[in-house]
Amino acid sequence: MIAIEVISKTYASARALQQVSFEVQKGELFGLIGPDGAGKTTLFKILVTLLLPDAGKATVAGFDVVKDYKMLRTITGYMPGRFSLYQDLTVGENLQFFASVFGTSIEANYALIADIYTQLEPFKNRRAGNLSGGMKQKLALCCALIHKPEVLFLDEPTTGVDAVSRKEFWEMLGRLKNRGLTILVSTPYMDEAVLCDRIALIQNGTILAIDTPEGITTHFTKPLLAIRGADTYRLIKDLRTAPFTHTCYAFGEYLHLTLKSESVDRTYIEAFLQQKQHRQIEMHPISPTVEDTFMSLMDRQ
Amino acid sequence: MKRFFSFVHKEFLHIFRDKRTLLILFGLPFVQVLLFGFALTNEISYAKIAILDNDKGMHSRKITHRLLSSGYFRLEENLTTYADIEKAFRKGKIKMVVVFPQDFDSEYERSKGAHIQLLADASEQNTAISLVNYASAIIGDYSAAQNPVASSPMMIDVRSRMVFNPELKGAFVFVPGVMAMVLLLVSAMMTSVTIAREKEMGTMEVLSVSPLTQSQIIFGKVLPYLLLSFINGCLIIALGVWVLDMPMNGNLLLLLTETLLFIFLSLSIGIFISTLTDSQLVAMFASLVILLMPTIFLSGFIFPIESMPKPLQVVSNIIPAKYFIAIVKGIMIKGVGIGYLLKETLILLAMAGLFIFMSLRKLKTRSL
Numbered sequence: 001m002i003a004i005e006v007i008s009k010t011y012a013s014a015r016a017l018q019q020v021s022f023e024v025q026k027g028e029l030f031g032l033i034g035p036d037g038a039g040k041t042t043l044f045k046i047l048v049t050l051l052l053p054d055a056g057k058a059t060v061a062g063f064d065v066v067k068d069y070k071m072l073r074t075i076t077g078y079m080p081g082r083f084s085l086y087q088d089l090t091v092g093e094n095l096q097f098f099a100s101v102f103g104t105s106i107e108a109n110y111a112l113i114a115d116i117y118t119q120l121e122p123f124k125n126r127r128a129g130n131l132s133g134g135m136k137q138k139l140a141l142c143c144a145l146i147h148k149p150e151v152l153f154l155d156e157p158t159t160g161v162d163a164v165s166r167k168e169f170w171e172m173l174g175r176l177k178n179r180g181l182t183i184l185v186s187t188p189y190m191d192e193a194v195l196c197d198r199i200a201l202i203q204n205g206t207i208l209a210i211d212t213p214e215g216i217t218t219h220f221t222k223p224l225l226a227i228r229g230a231d232t233y234r235l236i237k238d239l240r241t242a243p244f245t246h247t248c249y250a251f252g253e254y255l256h257l258t259l260k261s262e263s264v265d266r267t268y269i270e271a272f273l274q275q276k277q278h279r280q281i282e283m284h285p286i287s288p289t290v291e292d293t294f295m296s297l298m299d300r301q
Numbered sequence: 302m303k304r305f306f307s308f309v310h311k312e313f314l315h316i317f318r319d320k321r322t323l324l325i326l327f328g329l330p331f332v333q334v335l336l337f338g339f340a341l342t343n344e345i346s347y348a349k350i351a352i353l354d355n356d357k358g359m360h361s362r363k364i365t366h367r368l369l370s371s372g373y374f375r376l377e378e379n380l381t382t383y384a385d386i387e388k389a390f391r392k393g394k395i396k397m398v399v400v401f402p403q404d405f406d407s408e409y410e411r412s413k414g415a416h417i418q419l420l421a422d423a424s425e426q427n428t429a430i431s432l433v434n435y436a437s438a439i440i441g442d443y444s445a446a447q448n449p450v451a452s453s454p455m456m457i458d459v460r461s462r463m464v465f466n467p468e469l470k471g472a473f474v475f476v477p478g479v480m481a482m483v484l485l486l487v488s489a490m491m492t493s494v495t496i497a498r499e500k501e502m503g504t505m506e507v508l509s510v511s512p513l514t515q516s517q518i519i520f521g522k523v524l525p526y527l528l529l530s531f532i533n534g535c536l537i538i539a540l541g542v543w544v545l546d547m548p549m550n551g552n553l554l555l556l557l558t559e560t561l562l563f564i565f566l567s568l569s570i571g572i573f574i575s576t577l578t579d580s581q582l583v584a585m586f587a588s589l590v591i592l593l594m595p596t597i598f599l600s601g602f603i604f605p606i607e608s609m610p611k612p613l614q615v616v617s618n619i620i621p622a623k624y625f626i627a628i629v630k631g632i633m634i635k636g637v638g639i640g641y642l643l644k645e646t647l648i649l650l651a652m653a654g655l656f657i658f659m660s661l662r663k664l665k666t667r668s669l
Contacts (some may be wrong), residue, residue: 048510070512084503088318089311100307101511107572143507 001026001182002047007056008204009042016042019056019203024184024198025249029177031196032186033290039205041081044155045056047184048078061150067101074102081156083136087129091120091139093174094128095146114177116172117142134165141172152176154185158192170195190291198268201294208297213290220288222297223247223262226254229273230280238276249295256292276292302314304513308521312460315495316525322491330483330533331540337475338545345373345431348647350397351389353380358406362415368399373435378423379557390422397421397432465634466619474542477629478602481539484560485567485596488590492522494569497584501576519660523568530567534560541633556629559646563625566649570621596622623649 002024009017017039023245024030032040045051047060049069059067063072085094095117099106108116121132128139136159144152155172158166169190177183177197185196193199194213198238201208201216209219219235229235236255244264248257266283273281288296316322325614330662350368365540369372377395380386386398400418402408409415419436483586499505538556541547549556574587597603599613600622606614617623624645629647633638639646 048505049507073510074512076510078507080503080506082503084507086311086315086504087502088313093311093314097307097311098507098511101304101508101513103304172424 001028002030002056002058002060002184004043004047006058007043007046007053007058009039009046009051009054015205016054017046017120020202020207022200022207022210024039024182025179026182027180029173029185029195029197030201031181031199032184033188033190033193033199034186034202034293035188038202039157040202042205043202044078044153044184044186045101048076048153049073050093052093064071071300074147075150077144077147079144079152079157081159083140085128085136085140085143090125090127090129091131092124094139095142098143099146104147106146109146112148112176113142113145113245115175116145132165133161134153134168135163137165137169138172141169145176148248149181150157152183154179154183156186156188158187158189159163161269166192190289190294191289199290201237201290203294203301206301208301216290217288217293220293220299222258222296224286224288224292225257225266225269226284227257227258228254228280228284229278231278234276235273235278237277240274244272247296247299249292251289251291256294303529305517305521308513312495312521312525316529318336326487326533327528327536328485328493330479332476332546333479333483334476334537334540337479338393338540340352345428345435346434347375348373348396349377349394350374350399351378351386352376353386353396353560355399356401356404356599358401359395360399360409360415364401364440365399368436371439373432374440386420388517390420392559394426395422396428397436399436421507430542430636455482464637473547473634474536474602476545476547477626477633478600478622479559480534480537480629481563481600482593482596482602482624482660483562484530484534484625485570485622486588487533488526488564488567489571489574489592490585491575492527492568493584494533494581495526495587496522496572496575497578497581500579502582510515513612515661518655519572521566526568526571527561527564530564531561534564547633548636549633549634553640556632557638557651559625559628559642560631561647562649562653563621563628566621566653566656569660571652571659573656573663599623600626602626616647621649621652 004020004022006019006021007017008015010024021037027201032043034040035232042051046053046056048066050070052066060072060198061075065076067074086097089097095106099109120135120138120142123135128136141157143152144154158169161169166189166242173185174181174195187193193216196213198210198212199216200210209216211219225237227235232253232255236248236250239255239257240247244259244261246258246260247253250256270281270283305588316326334568352365354365365376369376374397378389379397380389382411383400386400389395389398398420402418405415405417417440417585421432421433423429454616496505499508514651535557538549542549565652570592572586574591578587579583599606599617600620601617605615606623607615620669622636628642628649631642635641
C-alpha cells in the first residue's frame with residue numbers, strides 16, 4: 001500500500017533522511033519508532049505530499065507522491081504531530097468543516113467515526129481549544145477520518161497525551177485496522193511498538209531495522225542481564241567502567257547489561273560488585289525488549 | 302464550489318467569534334473619522350476676540366457687527382485702553398484683538414485710507430494666520446461693498462476664490478485620508494494576521510493536504526474581509542457626508558467601485574505580507590510599519606506631497622493610498638467621472654494584480 005524507495009531529504013542545515021526504503025502492506029498497522037529528530041516527521045510530510053523528496057520515489061496506494069499528489073490528497077488522512085484544528089470552532093464545526101472541504105458529509109461516513117465520535121458527542125458544542133489533550137487527539141483523528149481515507153498517517157498521535165487516553169487511542173487504531181485501513185503511525189514511545197503489526201526503527205534519518213515487534217528483538221544477539229542494586233547511580237557508574245561491560249543502560253529500576261565476551265559469568269560480576277561494596281544486588285537474565293534492540297542497533301551504527 | 306463556501310463560512314465564524322477582530326473592524330473607522338473630523342480640525346469657529354474701539358463711529362460698529370455675525374468670531378470683551386490689550390492676551394482666553402483708531406470714521410470717509418489694527422496670539426501660528434486672514438477678508442468685503450467703483454485707477458484688485466472647498470473645510474482633506482488609512486489597515490492587517498494564524502496553529506498544513514487549491518484558500522480568506530471592509534467603506538462615506546458635511550458631487554456607484562478596488566488591493570497586500578511570515582505578531586507589525594506610517598506621512602493625507610523633498614515625492618508614487626485619496630477627492634469634491642481618474646484606477650489595478658500574482662507564487666501547498 002505504501003512503497004518507499006531510497007528516499008533522501010536534506011534541509012539546509014541537516015540531513016533529515018538518508019536512503020530510506022520500506023513497504024507497508026494493505027491493512028497493516030505499521031509503526032515508525034524513533035526519538036525526536038530521527039526524521040519521522042520529514043518522512044510523513046513527504047508521504048502526505050507536503051514536502052518533495054530530494055531523491056528516491058514513494059507511492060501510496062499506487063499513486064506517486066510527487067506526480068499524483070492531487071489524487072493522493074483525497075484518499076489519505078493525515079494527523080500532524082501538533083494539534084492542528086481550529087481552536088475557536090466547536091467540535092461539531094471542526095468536523096463539519098473538514099467533511100465539506102473533502103466534499104463529503106458527517107452523515108455519509110459516520111459509521112467509520114461513530115466509535116470515536118460518541119465519546120466526543122457530549123462536548124459537541126464546546127470549542128476545540130477547551131478540550132483535554134486526549135479529547136483533542138480523538139477529534140483530530142475523527143477529522144482525519146471523515147473523508148474515509150484508504151491510508152491513515154498519524155505523526156506522533158500520542159505525544160503529550162495521558163496514559164489512559166494513549167491506551168484508548170491504540171485500541172481505536174486496532175479497530176480501524178480491522179476495518180481494512182492501512183495505518184502508518186510514528187511514536188517515540190518504545191512500549192507502543194508492540195501494538196503494531198510491524199515496526200521500523202529509525203535514527204538520524206536511517207532505518208535501523210524493520211520487523212515485527214517480536215522479530216525485531218532477534219536483531220539483538222548478545223545475552224542480556226538485568227541488574228538491580230541499592231545505589232543505582234553508583235552501580236551504573238561502576239558497571240560502565242567495568243572491564244567486562246559492553247553496554248549498560250538504565251531501564252526503570254533495573255540496569256540492562258551486555259557483556260564483551262560470553263566467558264564472563266554471573267558469579268564473576270557479583271564478585272566484582274561486592275568488591276565495590278554494592279549491596280542488595282539482584283541479577284537475572286532477560287529477553288531483550290524493542291528498546292534494548294534500538295539501543296544496540298544505534299550503538300552498532 | 303461547496304468546498305469554497307464552507308471555507309468562507311469558517312472564516313466568518315473566526316471573525317464573529319473574536320471580539321477583538323470585530324472591534325478593530327467596526328470600532329476603528331468610527332473613532333478615526335469622528336476624531337479627525339471633529340477633534341483634529343484646524344478650522345476656525347467662534348474664536349474669542351476682544352475689540353478696542355477708540356472711535357465708536359458708524360463704520361467701526363458696522364465692521365464689528367460683520368465680524369461677529371460671520372460665525373468665525375465671538376466677542377469675549379470690549380477693551381477701553383491699549384494697556385488692556387496685553388492683559389487680555391495674558392489671560393489666554395482671546396485669540397485676536399481688533400483695534401479701531403480714533404477718528405476711524407472721519408479718516409475713512411475723507412481719504413479712504415483708514416487703518417484697522419489686528420493683533421493675534423501667534424503662539425498658535427496656524428490659528429493666528431487663519432484668524433487674521435478671515436478678519437481681513439471680512440473687512441475687505443465691507444470696504445468693497447461701501448465703494449462699488451474703485452476710486453483709484455491704479456489699484457490692483459486681487460480676487461481669489463477657493464475652488465471646490467470655498468469654506469476650507471478640514472473634512473474635505475481628512476475624510477478621504479481616513480478612509481484610505483482605515484481600509485488599508487483593516488483589510489491588510491486582518492488578512493495577514495488570519496493567514497499567519499493558520500500557519501502558526503498548524504492548520505495550514507491540514508488545509509494544504511486537503512483537496513482545496515491554493516487559490517481557493519487565498520480567495521476564501523479574502524472574500525469575508527472584502528465584504529466587511531466594503532461595509533466599512535460605506536460607513537465612512539456615510540459618516541463623511543451626513544456627519545461631516547462632505548459633498549457628494551460625483552457618481553456614488555463609481556466611488557463604491559473604486560472603494561472596492563482599493564479594498565481588494567489592500568487585501569492582496571495583506572496576503573502578500575502573510576506569505577512572508579509564519580507569525581501573527583510579525584504580520585501585524587509588518588502591516589503597521591509598512592502600511593500605516595507611509596500612508597499617514599507620504600500619501601498626502603497630512604503633509605502635501607508637493608512640499609516634500611524630491612526623494613520622498615518619488616517614494617510617494619508607490620503608496621497606494623495616494624492614488625485612492627486622489628480618486629475619492631476627485632469623485633466626492635470635484636465630481637469628476639472615470640475619464641479623469643483612469644490613471645489612478647489603472648495603477649491601483651496593476652498593484653493589486655502584482656500582489657496577487659506574487660502571493661500565489663509564494664503560497665504553495667507543498668514545499669521543497
